[in-house]
Amino acid sequence: MTHLWQHITALVLLAASTSMAFASELRTGQPAPAITLDTLDGRHIPLETLRGKTVILTFWATWCDPCRNELPLLSHYAQEHAQDNLVVLGFSLDTPDTLAQVREVASRLSFPTGLLGDPHVPGYGRIWRLPVSFVIDRNGLLVHDGWKDKQPEFTRERLERVVTPLLEKPSH
Secondary structure, three states: OHHHHHHHHHHHHHHHHHHHHHHHOOOOOOEOOOOEEEOOOOOEEEHHHHOOOEEEEEEEOOOOHHHHHHHHHHHHHHHHOHHHOEEEEEEEOOOHHHHHHHHHHHOOOOOOEEEOOOOEEOOOEEOOOOOEEEEEOOOOEEEEEHHHOOOOOOOHHHHHHHOHHHOOOOOO
């Protein structure tokens, strides 16, 4: 029995280190890993189709208290800067059995949202801390790695510092 637990422990450690390895592959200034949002209304939004826009990928859940503060802020910021080629994509870590709650939260957001399905996201690692967000510039390069934030929620000040300088202002 002890031998079995040693194998189980080894597998758990291997899985955790593999997940960390994927996240450690993230490099600011390098192309952002591919990801597709499958929205609640059935659309598919691959990151690569958003080239030319600044993109915020945000991972959240209905049971996450800090997410409840961040989501309205991101929604307002997305509305405010939609004409500046900003896109926010929301990936909920909720499970299909809480879809009604996800839809309720998503109905108050100005950006598309979908269920993530699997917390292991190739290139981004295992999504284990919420909220966590990543920012991709118009050229598809990762410019903000949310894993490196000590305080994970976006604040208005951080959005102004990190995202606003990347936005393309409309010409008048």
